[in-house]
Amino acid sequence: MRVGELSKRSGVAVPTIKYYLREGLLPAGVLTSPNQAYYDDEHLRRLRLVRALIDVGGLSIASVREVLAAIDTRDESLHNKLGAVQEAISQPGTVELDPLAVADVQAFFARHGETECADVTESNVTHMLAAALSSGRSIGHDQIRDLLDPYLEGLKIIAQADLEYVVRHTSPDDVIEAMVVGTLIGDTVLKALRRLAHAQVSRDMIGDGPAPN
Amino acid sequence: MRVGELSKRSGVAVPTIKYYLREGLLPAGVLTSPNQAYYDDEHLRRLRLVRALIDVGGLSIASVREVLAAIDTRDESLHNKLGAVQEAISQPGTVELDPLAVADVQAFFARHGETECADVTESNVTHMLAAALSSGRSIGHDQIRDLLDPYLEGLKIIAQADLEYVVRHTSPDDVIEAMVVGTLIGDTVLKALRRLAHAQVSRDMIGDGPAPN
DNA sequence: CTGAATGGATAGCGGCACTCTCTACTATCC
DNA sequence: GGATAGTAGAGAGTGCCGCTATCCATTCAG
Numbered sequence: 103m104r105v106g107e108l109s110k111r112s113g114v115a116v117p118t119i120k121y122y123l124r125e126g127l128l129p130a131g132v133l134t135s136p137n138q139a140y141y142d143d144e145h146l147r148r149l150r151l152v153r154a155l156i157d158v159g160g161l162s163i164a165s166v167r168e169v170l171a172a173i174d175t176r177d178e179s180l181h182n183k184l185g186a187v188q189e190a191i192s193q194p195g196t197v198e199l200d201p202l203a204v205a206d207v208q209a210f211f212a213r214h215g216e217t218e219c220a221d222v223t224e225s226n227v228t229h230m231l232a233a234a235l236s237s238g239r240s241i242g243h244d245q246i247r248d249l250l251d252p253y254l255e256g257l258k259i260i261a262q263a264d265l266e267y268v269v270r271h272t273s274p275d276d277v278i279e280a281m282v283v284g285t286l287i288g289d290t291v292l293k294a295l296r297r298l299a300h301a302q303v304s305r306d307m308i309g310d311g312p313a314p315n
Numbered sequence: 316m317r318v319g320e321l322s323k324r325s326g327v328a329v330p331t332i333k334y335y336l337r338e339g340l341l342p343a344g345v346l347t348s349p350n351q352a353y354y355d356d357e358h359l360r361r362l363r364l365v366r367a368l369i370d371v372g373g374l375s376i377a378s379v380r381e382v383l384a385a386i387d388t389r390d391e392s393l394h395n396k397l398g399a400v401q402e403a404i405s406q407p408g409t410v411e412l413d414p415l416a417v418a419d420v421q422a423f424f425a426r427h428g429e430t431e432c433a434d435v436t437e438s439n440v441t442h443m444l445a446a447a448l449s450s451g452r453s454i455g456h457d458q459i460r461d462l463l464d465p466y467l468e469g470l471k472i473i474a475q476a477d478l479e480y481v482v483r484h485t486s487p488d489d490v491i492e493a494m495v496v497g498t499l500i501g502d503t504v505l506k507a508l509r510r511l512a513h514a515q516v517s518r519d520m521i522g523d524g525p526a527p528n
Numbered sequence: 529c530t531g532a533a534t535g536g537a538t539a540g541c542g543g544c545a546c547t548c549t550c551t552a553c554t555a556t557c558c
Numbered sequence: 559g560g561a562t563a564g565t566a567g568a569g570a571g572t573g574c575c576g577c578t579a580t581c582c583a584t585t586c587a588g
Contacts, residue, residue, distance in 0.1 A: 104586095106533065113411075117578055120535080125576095130535095137535045137584050150454045156576095157410045158450040160373075163576070181517050188510050197370045198326070227514075231507035237371040238500045241363045243493070245484050246500060252476035253501075253508055256469035261512035263465035265520070271458050280456070285513065287451045287459060288466075292509070293502055294444035295466055297401050299474035300498065301440075304394050307478070319564065330547050333567080338545095343566095350553050350566040369545095376545070 105131075108141050112149045119149065127152050127166055151279065159286035165190050173278050183278050191286060192226040195233050199223070203235035206247040214254070264288060318344075321354045325362045332362065340365050340379055364492065372499035378403050386491050396491050404499060405439040408446050412436070416448035419460040427467070477501060 109116045122128040128148055131139030148170075155161045155169060168190035172183055204222050222228045238246040264284055272280040322329045335341045341361055344352030361383075368374045368382060381403035385396055417435050435441045451459040477497055485493040 104534070115578080116534090118576085120537095121577060123535095124537085133535085135535095135585065137533095138586075139535070147454065154450045154454050157408060158447055184517050185514065188514065192507070192510060195370055227507050227510045230503060231511075234371055234500045234503040234507065237367045238496065241360065241367050241496060243484070243496055243500070245480070246497070246504070249476055249480055249497075249501065249504065250508070253473055253505060254512075256472035256476075257505070257508050257512050259469035259472070260466055261509060261516055263462055263469075264509075264513065265516050267458070267462055271456070281513070283451065283454060283456055284459070284462075285510070287447045287456070288462065288509070289506055290443060290447040291459070291462065292466060292470070292505060294405070294440050294447065295463070295470050296474060296477075296501070296505070297405060297440045297498070298444075299467075299470050300477065300494070301398065301401065303474055303478050304397050317565070328547085329565090331545085333565095334546060336566095337568080346566085348554060348565090350564095351555080352566070 103141050103146075104139070105141065108146060108149065111146055112153070114149060114153060122149070122152060125163055125167065127163065127170065151283070154283060155286065158290050159191060161191060161286075162193075165193065169282060173282065180277065184281055187278065187282050188285075189226045191282070192230050194226050194229050197233040197237055199229075199232050200236035200239045202244070203239055203247075204232050206235050206250075207232045210247070210250045213251075260288075260292070316354050316359075317352070318354065321359060321362065324359055325366070327362060327366060335362070335365060338376055338380065340376065340383060364496070367496060368499065371503050372404060374404060374499075375406075378406065382495060386495065393490065397494055400491065400495050401498075402439045404495070405443050407439050407442050410446040410450055412442075412445050413449035413452045415457070416452055416460075417445050419448050419463075420445045423460070423463045426464075473501075473505070 103111070105116055105119055108114075109119055112119075114122075119128065123130060128145060131141040131145065133139050152166055152170075155166045156163075161169065169187055172186035172190060175183060175186070178186070199222070207222055207228060222232045235246055238244065267284060268277060268280050316324070318329055318332055321327075322332055325332075327335075332341065336343060341358060344354040344358065346352050365379055365383075368379045369376075374382065382400055385399035385403060388396060388399070391399070412435070420435055420441060435445045448459055451457065480497060481490060481493050
């Protein structure tokens with residue numbers, strides 16, 4: 103297909119597709135003439151993935167490029183790939199870390215038998231965790247660390263479901279893509295469901311009881 | 316204190332504080348002269364809250380304004396306040412909804428005894444959920460709906476911890492603020508922990524086993 | 529043959545979150 | 559009683575990001 107059809111089928115405007123091509127988010131089509139290129143279903147699929155990463159994952163163009171690079175790498179183990187992708191989809195942010203929050207994170211790791219976390223800033227993910235706790239501390243919520251253990255309990259169930267989803271629904275080739283998509287879409291789904299759960303709790307506990315205001 | 320000290324104590328640059336004042340994120344200080352105003356600890360606290368919403372929650376200035384307005388409203392019940400806040404911290408996004416995804420969401424609600432969800436687009440939260448499933452479908456992951464139930468299982472534990480946290484650690488006046496902060500910081504914490512759980516699973520299942528690549 | 533579409537490239541735009549600059553003060557230190 | 563530093567307020571400017579518009583030469587479809 104040519105760019106017009108790609109645009110129609112994906113719902114992405116032609117100039118935007120051109121922009122993605124320029125930015126390297128989409129591989130160039132096969133040129134049949136100096137100004138004619140053909141795109142296949144793989145391009146369509148990739149384009150939809152890019153849009154999903156941007157729309158649902160809220161990733162920047164730069165992050166999308168990193169994620170795609172990690173997905174496309176052939177010479178690394180699956181585990182390393184996933185690690186690279188996770189770094190790409192976890193932006194560090196600009197909060198400066200509170201040493202006490204860092205200590206909370208380290209204590210949490212120690213409690214759960216993780217030994218290799220000497221430096222929290224080494225990974226975006228642990229940095230993210232420490233940054234969140236730091237922010238909490240800055241506004242007087244230093245007890246958020248108490249939530250880590252129950253959260254982990256809940257997440258065991260969730261991560262288990264994630265794992266089963268991946269092994270059940272995807273061919274080995276697509277494992278990484280499925281994990282990326284599942285992680286990002288899963289984040290959004292979790293967010294939404296958690297808010298619904300809060301609303302329900304609030305309705306049960308507060309709405310029906312005596313209104314404090 | 317004056318703006319300089321407010322800046323030093325919060326780590327926010329003076330021009331930025333002035334900008335927040337102009338944008339109504341921070342109430343004006345008490346003017347003692349035409350060009351002298353005094354700020355108290357409440358201003359500092361509010362400023363830190365604003366930064367937390369922006370840094371950790373990733374909220375826009377406009378969303379922060381909405382959240383603060385909801386927090387400061389005096390004439391609504393706690394339950395309604397929380398609802399308003401949730402709408403503010405859940406931006407709808409631009410994805411168009413897949414009717415099948417909408418049906419998945421409705422089926423999920425029906426399964427769990429929620430009857431009042433005739434229109435998914437009524438609330439940002441349910442819209443978010445439908446949008447996430449739609450995005451999944453567009454890239455061939457229509458089975459993500461199977462994750463909803465296990466996610467809910469895990470989230471029951473997590474929401475329960477959230478509830479206990481709120482009732483244990485906050486005075487009634489600060490309940491809404493605690494829920495906002497807890498929700499947003501909690502989102503980030505959950506994200507990070509989920510990634511760590513995935514990494515652990517990946518290490519156990521793939522890293523140690525035979526590498527598929 | 530002709531009008532629409534294409535590949536490629538460069539420039540421009542709109543929104544956002546600041547950041548700069550300026551004026552007219554005021555507070556404080558020596 | 560200067561000199562210096564800080565301040566309120568407001569408008570303009572900045573830098574980045576994700577597109578979007580324009581242009582050209584070419585080529586395809588009817």
